[in-house]
Amino acid sequence: MYPVFIDEKLLKEAQKINELPSAKKTRYMKDFNLKEDDANLLVSDPLLAEYFESMLNLGVKAKTSVTWLCVELLGRLKAEVTLENCGISAHALGTLAKRIDEGKISGKSAKDVLDKLLEEQGGDVDTLIEQMGLSQVNDTEAIVKVIEEVLKNNADKVLEYKSGKDKLFGFFVGQAMKNLKGANPSVVNAILKEKLG
Numbered sequence: 001m002y003p004v005f006i007d008e009k010l011l012k013e014a015q016k017i018n019e020l021p022s023a024k025k026t027r028y029m030k031d032f033n034l035k036e037d038d039a040n041l042l043v044s045d046p047l048l049a050e051y052f053e054s055m056l057n058l059g060v061k062a063k064t065s066v067t068w069l070c071v072e073l074l075g076r077l078k079a080e081v082t083l084e085n086c087g088i089s090a091h092a093l094g095t096l097a098k099r100i101d102e103g104k105i106s107g108k109s110a111k112d113v114l115d116k117l118l119e120e121q122g123g124d125v126d127t128l129i130e131q132m133g134l135s136q137v138n139d140t141e142a143i144v145k146v147i148e149e150v151l152k153n154n155a156d157k158v159l160e161y162k163s164g165k166d167k168l169f170g171f172f173v174g175q176a177m178k179n180l181k182g183a184n185p186s187v188v189n190a191i192l193k194e195k196l197g
Contacts, residue, residue: 024039024042028052034066038070045083048070048083050090051069055069058095060094067097068093076114081118087118087121087122088118089122092117092123092124096113099129103187105129105136109136113125113129113132133182135182136182138183138187143188146176146180146183148195151195162197173188173189
């Protein structure tokens, strides 16, 4: 058998070949634990795959990336509006999804930001979050103060809760959220559970 020599120029050209869709699909399913349907959708359009990869590079979780790219953004695009001309870059969508992962904005509020991005054909995500007043309060000290005030003002309900009326927990959450305007609900729940024992 004779040795095979491959020209260096040919090797460089081969390295430029993009990953085939079937290999990319397998990688998405294996590395990111994506469902086959989601992986198929992502590899069906090179731009979708590019957006997905860009979002991952920003540190967004794979599941969050798929949801916000394939469900939220694509679900809002109309026939004449495509991913290419909607004005929302992969970076902007990735930043929005990352703010959800970080707990800086709720999923519900993020949908409002996404709608605004589509309406304005893009924009700065963090600026919009601030302008729209959608940042979640994660400052535990501020949350603790409000919760302590709610519990103090409703001492009778605290006694009822501790005597077995578990449904009052929702009342306490509601009162705290009303006073905090934009607090992270999971942080409020955790602190309330701790305070109510």
